[in-house]
Each structure stands twice: as structure tokens, then as C-alpha cells.
Amino acid sequence: xxxxxxxxxxxxxxxxxxxxxxxxxxxxxxxxxxxxxxxxxxxxxxxxxxxxxxxxxxxxxxxxxxxxxxxxxxxxxxxxxxxxxxxxxxxxxxxxxxxxxxxxxxxxxxxxxxxxxxxxxxxxxxxxxxxxxxxxxxxxxxxxxxxxxxxxxxxxxxxxxxxxxxxxxxxxxxxxxxxxxxxxxxxxxxxxxxxxxxxxxxxxxxxxxxxxxxxxxxxxxxxxxxxxxxxxxxxxxxxxxxxxxxxxxxxxxxxxxxxxxxxxxxxxxxxxxxxxxxxxxxxxxxxxxxxxxxxxxxxxxxxxxxxxxxxxxxxxxxxxxxxxxxxxxxxxxxxxxxxx
Amino acid sequence: xxxxxxxxxxxxxxxxxxxxxxxxxxxxxxxxxxxxxxxxxxxxxxxxxxxxxxxxxxxxxxxxxxxxxxxxxxxxxxxxxxxxxxxxxxxxxxxxxxxxxxxxxxxxxxxxxxxxxxxxxxxxxxxxxxxxxxxxxxxxxxxxxxxxxxxxxxxxxxxxxxxxxxxxxxxxxxxxxxxxxxxxxxxxxxxxxxxxxxxxxxxxxxxxxxxxxxxxxxxxxxxxxxxxxxxxxxxxxxxxx
Ligand SMILES: [Zn+2]
Numbered sequence: 003x004x005x006x007x008x009x010x011x012x013x014x015x016x017x018x019x020x021x022x023x024x025x026x027x028x029x030x031x032x033x034x035x036x037x038x039x040x041x042x043x044x045x046x047x048x049x050x051x052x053x054x055x056x057x058x059x060x061x062x063x064x065x066x067x068x069x070x071x072x073x074x075x076x077x078x079x080x081x082x083x084x085x086x087x088x089x090x091x092x093x094x095x096x097x098x099x100x101x102x103x104x105x106x107x108x109x110x111x112x113x114x115x116x117x118x119x120x121x122x123x124x125x126x127x128x129x130x131x132x133x134x135x136x137x138x139x140x141x142x143x144x145x146x147x148x149x150x151x152x153x154x155x156x157x158x159x160x161x162x163x164x165x166x167x168x169x170x171x172x173x174x175x176x177x178x179x180x181x182x183x184x185x186x187x188x189x190x191x192x193x194x195x196x197x198x199x200x201x202x203x204x205x206x207x208x209x210x211x212x213x214x215x216x217x218x219x220x221x222x223x224x225x226x227x228x229x230x231x232x233x234x235x236x237x238x239x240x241x242x243x244x245x246x247x248x249x250x251x252x253x254x255x256x257x258x259x260x261x262x263x264x265x266x267x268x269x270x271x272x273x274x275x276x277x278x279x280x281x282x283x284x285x286x287x288x289x290x291x292x293x294x295x296x297x298x299x300x301x302x303x304x305x306x307x308x309x310x311x312x313x314x315x316x317x318x319x320x321x322x323x324x325x326x327x328x329x330x331x332x333x334x335x336x337x338x339x340x341x342x
Numbered sequence: 343x344x345x346x347x348x349x350x351x352x353x354x355x356x357x358x359x360x361x362x363x364x365x366x367x368x369x370x371x372x373x374x375x376x377x378x379x380x381x382x383x384x385x386x387x388x389x390x391x392x393x394x395x396x397x398x399x400x401x402x403x404x405x406x407x408x409x410x411x412x413x414x415x416x417x418x419x420x421x422x423x424x425x426x427x428x429x430x431x432x433x434x435x436x437x438x439x440x441x442x443x444x445x446x447x448x449x450x451x452x453x454x455x456x457x458x459x460x461x462x463x464x465x466x467x468x469x470x471x472x473x474x475x476x477x478x479x480x481x482x483x484x485x486x487x488x489x490x491x492x493x494x495x496x497x498x499x500x501x502x503x504x505x506x507x508x509x510x511x512x513x514x515x516x517x518x519x520x521x522x523x524x525x526x527x528x529x530x531x532x533x534x535x536x537x538x539x540x541x542x543x544x545x546x547x548x549x550x551x552x553x554x555x556x557x558x559x560x561x562x563x564x565x566x567x568x569x570x571x572x573x574x575x576x577x578x579x580x581x582x583x
Contacts, residue, residue, distance in 0.1 A: 049569060056411065056563040060556075063415045067426040068553040081427065097412050100378050101419050107382045108423035112396045332382040 012324060015084045015109070016317030017070065019102035020094025020122050021148070022046075022053045024065040027313035028077030028084075032321030033131055037076035038307075038314035041065050044188065051187050052177070059097035066105045073313070081113040088320025091119035091330070092340025093148070099336030107334060119330040120320045122311075123149060123342050124161060126277040128318035129308040137300075141271045143262045145286070146278030147173030147188075150218050150258075152265050153342065158322050161342045164265060165216025172254060172280050175220035179227050179250055183243055193247045194283045200244025202252040204230065209257065216265050223253055255289045263293050273300045281309040344400050346385070346424070347539035350377040350417035351409030351437040352456055354507055356536030357384045359392050360544060365537050366392045372507060372533050377416045385420075399430055403543030405534070406434030408464035408481060408560040409456050415557060422555045431548035432555050435539055438481050441505050442468040443538035444531045446475060450501040453493065457508035461485050464560060467493075483560050486512055490519040501525050507532050 011030055018025040027038040043061045047053045074080070089106035092099055103119075110117040126149075127142045136158070144151040150167035170178070173190055180189020185196075206226050209219040227250050234241045266274060274294055280286065287303055294301040308315060343363050349356040355377050358368040367388040371380075389396065404421035407414040418434075425432035441454035448470055455465035463486045467479035484492075493502055504516055505527045516524050562570070 050565050054563065054565040057565060059411070059415060060559075060563060063419050063422075064554075064556050066419060067422055070423075071426065071553070097415070100412065100416060104378060104381070104416055104419040105423040108420045109427050111382060111386060112424050112427045332386055333379050335376065335379045 012085050012321055013079060013083050014086050014088050014317045014320050014324060015070070015074065015079070016088040016120075016313040016320055017102045017106050018090045018122075018125065018311055018313040018316045019062045019066070019098050020090045020092070021098060021311055022058045022061075023311040024062050024069050025311065025313035026070040026073035027317045028073055028079050029314060029317030029321060032318055032325075035132060035314050036079065037073045038312055039069050039073045039076065040310075040312050041069055048187055051181065053095070055095045055097055058095060059101060062098055062101035066101055070105065070109075081109075081115065084113075084115055086116040086118050086320065086324045088118045088120050088316050088323070089334075090122050090125065090316050091334060092122065092337035094122055094336075094338060096336050096338040099338065103334055103336045107332060111332070116324070117330045117334060118320045118323050118328060119334050120316045120323065121340055121342050122316075123151065123153070123277075124319040125315040127153060127155070127161075127275060128322065129277060129304040129312075129315035130275045130302045131318045132308060132314065133304055134302045136275075137273055139269065139271045140273040140275060141262065141266050141269060142275040142277050143258060143290070144278045145172045145258065145276070145280035147171060147177065147280075149278055150220070152216050152262065154265075154269050154271070159326055163342055164269070165218065165261065167218040167220065168211075169219050169221035170224060172218075172220060172258070173278075175224045175254065176280070178224050182228050182231055183246065190280060190283065193251060194285055196244045196247035197251040197285055198248075200242055200246075200248040202248040203245050204249035206249050206253040208253055216261050218257065218261070220254065223250070251285050255286050258286065259289050259293045262290070263297055266297065266299055271299070273302065276301070276303045277309070279310045282306045343544055344394065344398050345403060345540050345544050346399055347403040347536045347543060348381070348385070348417045348421050349405040349437065349440065349534055349536050349539065350381060350413045351405045351407055352413060352507060352534070354534050355380060355384065356534060357381070357388055358536035358540050359388050359394065360540045361392055361394055363544070365540060368535070368537050370533065370536060377413055381416060381420060396424065396428060399424075399428055401425070401431045401433060401544070401548065403433045403435060403539045405437040405440055405539065407437055407558040408458075408483070409437050411557075411559060414559070418555065418557045422552055426552045432552050433543040433546050433548055434555060434558070435543055435546070436466070436481050436558065437534065438464065438466045439468070439475070439477070439542070440538050441534045442466070442475050443542070444505050444527060444535065445503045446470055448503045448525075450503060450525070451478065451497060452503045452505065454505045455486070455508070455512070456506060457511055458483055461487065463489060463512070465489055481560060486515060490516060494520060494523070503527060505532060507534070
């Protein structure tokens with residue numbers, strides 16, 4: 003447990019620019035959101051069918067000071083009130099990360115405020131801290147467009163990745179399957195929606211990998227869906243999009259939930275967290291909730307607004323680092339492959 | 343007047359500080375090293391040496407491009423965030439215009455350029471006149487070969503001074519094409535000098551807002567121009583029908 007000096011609030015200004023969201027937030031004592039401004043670029047990337055790194059970077063540099071100003075105004079703070087500036091240093095798109103990192107360094111220098119580099123996934127995990135006081139040990143299932151990981155935490159700020167994807171991230175598999183089905187970008191939410199309208203009649207493969215492994219693999223499943231569609235098309239058969247979506251989603255969720263339960267048992271945790279953009283998936287939320295209650299595990303899921311990329315979560319994780327005395331210096335850099 | 347100048351538009355990294363209207367410090371490297379890592383330490387060191395605080399600044403001057411997209415963004419992000427948070431104006435200057443300053447006192451035309459890969463350069467045309475470097479032709483992205491053709495056609499009897507820290511890649515073609523007409527700047531004059539940004543930028547108007555300040559890339563992102571090509575194709579097809 004980290005003790006806060008009860009006399010003084012800790013105010014963190016947080017910045018997140020790792021992908022296609024420009025975001026800034028003001029966080030009080032690690033668990034209270036004074037403001038969380040998120041400027042999404044989805045519309046700018048839609049016509050390209052995915053995030054174009056150069057275009058994301060161009061947007062970030064145009065938006066950055068505007069978004070920080072809005073966050074500070076909404077949070078009703080001035081630079082004198084801010085104890086530290088937390089910024090995502092990685093992983094992510096390097097050109098995008100650099101905007102947040104350099105803006106944060108400029109603010110820290112101009113106003114002589116401590117600077118803290120934060121891991122993006124630590125941020126996703128700590129989005130749960132806004133919902134509930136975290137109790138340890140715990141296990142987090144991180145699912146997003148770039149990540150699929152099982153992270154074990156013994157205490158605050160300690161992360162052990164016990165399983166991760168060997169190929170596609172969950173969100174990536176969703177987007178690719180969605181594209182094959184002719185759904186608009188980003189496709190994940192569309193599949194989730196269609197899955198609820200259809201029956202899982204097709205038995206798509208589940209990649210369990212070798213026994214005892216908590217790693218994931220979704221490329222086989224993705225190929226299987228694509229093949230199924232291709233074969234049907236050649237035979238002139240009409241497949242129901244809803245049934246494909248439901249069957250694909252069932253396979254994904256089955257693997258995610260089963261592996262999470264196995265890992266929870268082995269690691270003897272009492273609490274499960276769900277994190278990352280795919281945590282917005284209704285099917286996953288429902289199945290994970292059911293499994294946790296069956297196994298007597300406590301489950302925390304952030305509200306959807308805190309599942310997708312946002313600076314509030316970076317502020318929550320940054321507060322822990324701040325209280326642990328961790329600081330970055332002027333040489334802080336964007337690190338696309340930063341390890342948790 | 344106190345000012346800070348920042349340039350990271352190419353491999354060259356430059357920072358300069360003006361205090362009480364005097365140039366008091368300048369830091370320039372011409373190395374293939376990471377700007378994001380090294381810019382802020384360089385700025386901090388100059389402030390310490392000059393015994394200045396960021397809050398004493400009156401304005402920030404930055405090279406707005408063209409150049410390396412990422413490089414330009416590192417400088418612009420740092421500059422505009424400093425300017426906004428210190429509530430002082432930001433002034434942008436073309437990286438080519440700054441480079442052209444190294445040709446001051448040259449009697450003729452000045453063509454600074456930055457390599458843009460695949461035979462292309464960002465370049466422009468300037469002239470030293472009445473104690474100032476003035477622009478003769480707009481900054482542009484062009485095939486180096488085409489640019490030299492154009493200069494040869496248009497300016498038959500004038501000498502042209504070429505300045506670029508990418509000179510090694512282009513010197514041969516340049517001399518071959520323009521022969522005696524081409525003058526290559528001295529080795530130590532090929533690198534952009536941030537002090538020149540202070541000289542120009544401290545007197546420049548500051549009308550634009552800080553939030554809206556953006557790099558001048560000169561060219562669209564590749565995905566964007568490809569998309570436009572595709573869609574213009576559609577439009578032309580539709581018109582033809
Ligand atoms: Zn994320």
C-alpha cells in the first residue's frame with residue numbers, strides 16, 4: 003500500500019499520444035479525474051482503413067497545446083498546482099510518442115516540474131484504479147489493438163507479463179476479420195454488435211498452444227475465418243455475417259477467458275482486472291464476469307471511456323510512480339518497443 | 343529582448359539564446375544522433391550557462407521545415423509547448439531561409455537545399471540585397487535534376503551559391519550541370535546556424551496563434567497523396583462519363 007501525505011493533494015498532469023488519440027488529463031491523488039480530454043483522430047484515418055503513423059503524428063503536433071490547455075482549464079489548475087507531469091513513453095508509434103514526450107519535457111523545463119515517463123500498458127491497467135482500490139496479488143487481462151497480455155501484479159508498480167500474443171493482438175484480429183466481412187473501420191465494435199445478432203454455429207479453431215502456456219495466438223483463427231468465407235464464395239454459398247461474427251467472437255473469448263481463469267488459479271489471485279480498448283467488447287465483459295463469479299474472483303472493468311486510450315489512465319499510473327519517487331530526466335525519449 | 347531559437351529540421355541540431363538583445367550562447371551539432379533525446383538537455387545547458395530562466399524569455403523562434411518530418415516535429419512541438427505555457431509568441435522561419443543566411447555578402451543567387459530522397463530536394467532561391475537575404479523563388483520540393491535545369495535556363499549569366507549539409511550527395515551532379523556557374527559554399531558554411539534565426543526572428547511579426555502553429559512540410563503525407571491520386575482518378579472518370 004502506498005501512503006499519501008494526507009495534508010497535501012497530489013496533482014498530476016498527464017499526456018498520452020501513443021497512437022491516434024491526443025489526450026491530456028489532470029488527476030488528483032491518483033484516483034480522481036479532474037479532467038480527461040481525448041481528441042480522437044478516427045475520422046482522419048477511416049478512409050485509409052487503419053491508422054497511418056505519419057498522419058497521426060501530424061495531428062498530434064497540431065492538437066497538443068490545445069488539448070493540454072483544455073485539460074488544465076477543465077481541471078481548474080495552473081502550473082503552480084501541478085506536482086508532476088506524466089507522459090506515455092512507450093510502447094506505441096514512435097512519431098506519435100515523440101509529440102507527447104517532447105511537449106511534456108518542454109512543460110517540465112519551463113515550469114520546473116518533475117517529469118515521469120509511463121508505460122502505456124501500465125496506464126491501461128491503472129484505469130481500473132478509478133473504479134476500485136486495487137488489492138494484490140491481481141491478474142490483468144490486457145486486450146487492445148496492439149496488445150494481448152496477461153499481467154500478474156504482486157504490488158503497486160510491479161508487473162510480470164506471464165502470457166502474451168505470439169502473432170496478432172486481439173483487436174488486430176478483430177479488425178482484419180471485419181475488413182474481410184466488408185465492415186467499416188474500426189471493425190471490432192461492429193463484430194461485437196453482429197455477434198449478438200447471430201448464433202455461433204461454426205466451430206472455428208481455438209489456439210490453446212502447449213499446455214501450461216498463457217500465450218495467445220490469433221492468426222490461425224483469423225486465417226480460418228478468411229478461408230471459410232473464401233470457400234463459401236467459390237461454392238456460391240451465402241454465409242450469414244452474424245453467424246461468422248458470433249462464431250469468431252466465441253472462439254476468441256473462449257481462449258481469453260479460459261486462459262485467464264487458469265492463470266488466476268495457478269497464481270492464486272483473488273482479483274482480475276480487464277484493460278485495453280477491447281475491454282469495451284460486450285461479449286467479453288459478459289463471459290469474463292460469468293467466469294469470475296463462478297470461480298469466486300473479484301472482477302474490475304473500467305467504464306468504456308477509460309478502456310480506450312486516454313491520458314487519465316497515464317495519470318493514475320504516473321501517480322504511483324510519483325509516490326514511489328520515480329522520476330525521468332531531460333533525456334526521456336519515445337520508445338516504441340518499451341517493455342513493461 | 344530575450345529569445346530562444348530551435349532547429350531540428352535535419353540531422354543538424356541547433357539551439358541559440360539571445361539575452362538583452364545579444365547572442366549569448368549557441369549549440370550546434372552536425373551528427374546523426376537522436377534529437378528527441380538531446381534537444382532538451384542542450385536547451386537546459388545553454389540556459390544554465392547564460393544564467394537565464396525560461397520565464398525570462400520574450401519569444402521562441404523555430405525552424406518550421408521543410409526537412410525531416412519527425413525532426414521538424416520535435417523542434418516545433420518543443421517550441422510551441424514552451425511558447426504556449428510561457429504565454430509568449432512563437433515565430434516560425436523556413437529552414438531553407440535560415441540556411442540561405444550563410445550566403446550573406448554573396449553577389450549572386452543563393453540556393454539552399456535539403457535532400458528529400460529519391461533524387462528529390464527541398465530547395466528555394468534567395469538573393470542578398472540591401473543588407474538582407476530576400477526570397478526570389480518559393481521553397482519547393484522538386485527533383486534535383488529538374489531544379490538545376492530550371493536554374494540553368496533562367497539565369498544564364500549569374501553565379502549561384504549552393505548551401506546544404508547534404509552537399510556530398512549532390513555536389514557532383516550540380517557541378518556537372520552548372521559548371522562554373524555553380525559556387526559551392528565552404529565546408530563550414532554548409533550547416534544551418536541557429537543564431538541567424540534570432541537575427542531574423544526577433545524582428546519578425548507574430549500574428550499567428552500558438553495553438554494553430556504547425557510545421558510546413560511542403561509535401562503531403564504519402565498515404566494522403568496516394569489517396570488523393572486515387573480519388574482524383576475517380577473524379578476524372580466520372581466527368582468523362
Ligand atoms: Zn492502448
